[in-house]
Amino acid sequence: MSDVPTDLAETSDASLVIAVGRWQEVALAELYRRHAGAVYGLARRLLRDERLAEEVTQEVFVRLWQAPDRFDPARGSLRSYLLSVTHGRAVDLLRSESSRRAREDRAAATAEASYDLEHEMMDLLTAERVREAVASLPHAEQEVIELAYFGGHTYREVARITNTPEGTTKTRIRSGMRRLQAALDGIEVEAR
Amino acid sequence: MNHEEAATLLAAYALDALPDDEVAALEEHLARCPSCRSEVDGHRRTAALLGDVGAPAPEGLWDRIAADIAGGARPVSAPDLPPVATRRLVAVPALDEVPQAAPARPARWPLTGALAAAAAAVVLAAVLLTQVLNVDSQVQHLRSALRSTGLATAIVAADNGPHRTIELTSATTSGRHTVVRVLESSDGTAYWVWSSMAKLPVGRTYQIWGLSHGKIVSLGLAGNDPHAYSVFRVEPGITELMVTAEPAGGTPVPTGPVLAAGTL
Numbered sequence: 001m002s003d004v005p006t007d008l009a010e011t012s013d014a015s016l017v018i019a020v021g022r023w024q025e026v027a028l029a030e031l032y033r034r035h036a037g038a039v040y041g042l043a044r045r046l047l048r049d050e051r052l053a054e055e056v057t058q059e060v061f062v063r064l065w066q067a068p069d070r071f072d073p074a075r076g077s078l079r080s081y082l083l084s085v086t087h088g089r090a091v092d093l094l095r096s097e098s099s100r101r102a103r104e105d106r107a108a109a110t111a112e113a114s115y116d117l118e119h120e121m122m123d124l125l126t127a128e129r130v131r132e133a134v135a136s137l138p139h140a141e142q143e144v145i146e147l148a149y150f151g152g153h154t155y156r157e158v159a160r161i162t163n164t165p166e167g168t169t170k171t172r173i174r175s176g177m178r179r180l181q182a183a184l185d186g187i188e189v190e191a192r
Numbered sequence: 193m194n195h196e197e198a199a200t201l202l203a204a205y206a207l208d209a210l211p212d213d214e215v216a217a218l219e220e221h222l223a224r225c226p227s228c229r230s231e232v233d234g235h236r237r238t239a240a241l242l243g244d245v246g247a248p249a250p251e252g253l254w255d256r257i258a259a260d261i262a263g264g265a266r267p268v269s270a271p272d273l274p275p276v277a278t279r280r281l282v283a284v285p286a287l288d289e290v291p292q293a294a295p296a297r298p299a300r301w302p303l304t305g306a307l308a309a310a311a312a313a314v315v316l317a318a319v320l321l322t323q324v325l326n327v328d329s330q331v332q333h334l335r336s337a338l339r340s341t342g343l344a345t346a347i348v349a350a351d352n353g354p355h356r357t358i359e360l361t362s363a364t365t366s367g368r369h370t371v372v373r374v375l376e377s378s379d380g381t382a383y384w385v386w387s388s389m390a391k392l393p394v395g396r397t398y399q400i401w402g403l404s405h406g407k408i409v410s411l412g413l414a415g416n417d418p419h420a421y422s423v424f425r426v427e428p429g430i431t432e433l434m435v436t437a438e439p440a441g442g443t444p445v446p447t448g449p450v451l452a453a454g455t456l
Contacts, residue, residue: 015420024383024421025261032254041247054250058257065261075233080240087243091208130241148209149239155204156211167200174203181238188237 013078020068028065035079036061039086046090046152056089077188087149094152126187133183141176144169193217198228206235358382360433360452362389371452372418372435382411382426387418389451392437399438401446402430413442431456 008016008030019027039060044053060082064071071081134142140162147158159169198221204210205218222229360372373386384400392398398414404427411433412424426433432455436448 011419011421015417018415018417019421022421022423024423025258027421028261029254029258032249032257036249036253037246038244040249040253041245042243044247045243045245050250054253057249057253058260061257062260076237076240079244080237083240083243084236087239088208126241126244134242145207145242148204148207149242153209154211155209158209170200170204173207173209174200177203177206177235177238180242181234184238184241187241 014073017064017068017071017073017078020065028061031064031078032061035082038079039082042083042086043090045150046087047093052093053090056086056093059089060086080188091152129184129187133180136183137176137179140164141172141179144172145176145180148173193221195221195225195228198222198225199231202228202231203235206232207239358433358454358456360435360454362452372454374433374454376426376456380426380428382424384414384418384422384424389418389435391418392416395440396437397440397442398451399436399442399446400424401434401436402426403432403434404429408434408446410442410444413438416440426456 008026011019011027011030013031013034016027016031020031036057040053040057043056043060044050047053047056063085064082071078075081134145137145143162144155144158144164147153147161148155151158153161155169155173156166158164158173159166162169164172198218201210201214201218205215210218222232355375355377358374358376359370360374361368362371369388371388372384374382375385376382389398394416396416398416398418400411400414400422402409402411409427409430411426411430412422414420414422414435432453434446434450435452436446436450438446438448
């Protein structure tokens with residue numbers, strides 16, 4: 001069997017998603033091998049709870065199995081899509097009643113947390129560019145994006161935490177994200 | 193919500209930072225505003241760069257996912273009744289079904305005249321030149337195979353019991369080469385697991401044909417990307433497999449040259 005050049009590792013994400021659409025479990029398994037670490041890492045970072053992060057990871061891949069057509073390659077890489085789904089699900093959990101207390105306790109710490117992406121990301125060069133792009137943002141924009149994205153806070157909550165009007169907060173989130181996008185133009189998370 | 197109001201919320205929405213009570217109105221706007229959708233997609237790609245922090249996935253998690261999808265969470269059991277929306281393969285009627293009873297998109301046709309002669313010639317050439325390898329060897333079970341080798345062949349085989357490899361070959365100036373490998377399990381389920389053929393342009397598809405008692409039967413479409421996996425059924429009585437390139441959606445009879453052929 002070893003002479004059969006059927007190595008899933010050489011198959012593109014998009015092709016594997018099509019195979020998932022045909023109920024090919026092997027294709028899902030290969031996508032898991034490629035992306036589970038990223039999904040789990042983001043979920044754990046947001047939830048700060050390994051058990052919940054595992055649950056989210058499981059949900060994300062089961063959802064990919066059940067509805068692979070929700071991934072549209074024209075809108076971004078599969079990794080982007082999976083991380084977006086992961087983020088949404090993790091934020092749902094963060095906002096659930098049971099974790100409200102914990103979230104409030106976390107607010108102050110989150111506001112001061114710093115990026116330490118470079119030790120964890122696979123692609124060090126990309127990590128460095130992301131870190132530089134984030135560091136180059138005006139501090140107020142950095143803060144609101146971090147509170148919203150990694151803290152899982154709504155913009156209204158971010159406004160309250162930073163003691164800033166809601167309108168200003170919305171503007172800062174958008175201008176910060178646009179600045180990041182311009183600085184990171186041409187990079188996308190692992191697209192195969 | 194007008195466009196200007198919506199625009200101020202796009203980045204927050206992409207970061208999942210929009211309060212629940214504002215989501216519906218924005219999504220209503222997004223449904224009819226391509227430029228806002230495009231901005232949200234851009235913000236999400238940027239956010240994914242921030243969020244790609246990575247970590248080793250926990251031991252044993254895949255086993256739970258595999259158990260989950262193999263159980264009640266799977267909407268239909270594959271490969272018998274997959275949903276139309278995510279499946280491109282053509283339904284294959286039983287071989288003893290009378291032609292008049294064929295579905296709207298017929299899957300087999302009697303071969304007549306010149307077409308039959310041409311197909312027979314191709315098939316004969318394929319019969320002489322094709323290897324069939326019996327590979328009912330022991331293979332690892334899906335999960336351990338995945339962890340250790342990542343080889344689709346081993347895994348497909350592991351999940352489907354005894355199987356054989358069918359090699360579909362193509363003639364080139366340097367001789368005949370295998371261009372498609374299909375694994376057929378003992379229950380007739382066949383997997384298109386490997387191909388060296390080129391990707392077809394959008395609007396074209398590879399179509400898989402079987403020869404059964406002098407009739408050519410459409411077994412399914414493999415899409416325009418031969419490197420993606422396909423699954424189809426090989427009913428008893430089918431003795432040859434062939435592949436042609438056809439317009440997307442497939443054709444009732446082969447219209448293009450046989451690109452690969454193999455005997456069972």
